[in-house]
Amino acid sequence: MSSHIRITPSILNADLQNLSAEISKIASVSDLLHLDVMDDRFVPNFTFDFESASKIISQSPLPVDAHLMVADVDSIAIEYAETGAASVTIHVEAVKDIKSTLRGIRRAGARAAIALKPGTDIDRYSNFIDDVDMFLIMTVEPGFGGQKFMADMMEKVRRTRAIIGSRPIWLQVDGGISLETIEIAREAGADTFVAGSAVFNSDDPAEMINLLRARAERE
Helix, strand or coil: CCCCCEEEEEHHHCCHHHHHHHHHHHCCCCCCEEEEEEECCCCCCECCCHHHHHHHHHHCCCCEEEEEECCCHHHHHHHHHHCCCCEEEEECCCCCCHHHHHHHHHHCCCEEEEEECCCCCHHHHHHHHHHCCEEEEECCCCCCCCCCCCHHHHHHHHHHHHHHCCCCCEEEEECCCCCCHHHHHHHHCCCEEEECHHHHCCCCHHHHHHHHHHHHCCC
16 A cells, blocks of 8 residues: 555635635645536536636646547547646536547656546456556436435445555545545555545645644554
């Protein structure tokens, strides 16, 4: 299991009218900034178009972890890498040519990742192990923040950790991460954690990140 913990706050629950101020609250303690891009097609919600997302990426003091919950993701994913995202995650349920798209993301200079909805079997995608820098296991149905953590996804997290083995591939979980659930996900093998409402709905977002990290680092 990786010993390095990464906390990647999602701005889905931040005050988007004052985004720069919101990001500044967490910039000194976060590993990356998680950018949830939704198109109201792949998921029933809309957040950012490419122009708006590109502006956030270019202005963020943190490296951006772009999670693309969009239809027809193959070409746009590479554009996100080219515009400066540090990591680009595509959903296996939306992509047409996984291998080509992952390799395109890498060629453009970003880490390449694949995400799986709760109902998608990880074993079907284990053959892409050499093309990914991160697996993302959704612990809620993608589309909205503030949902309840799906503890039954921990078996998939364990299976993914077994597939990764000793490779330097990150294992991210996204959905319902809190002070209570981060330990459960860590025990299952996750090392990279998306936290939205737990961070930005707290009185002190930076301190909450520190607390989440401390919980995940418990032995």
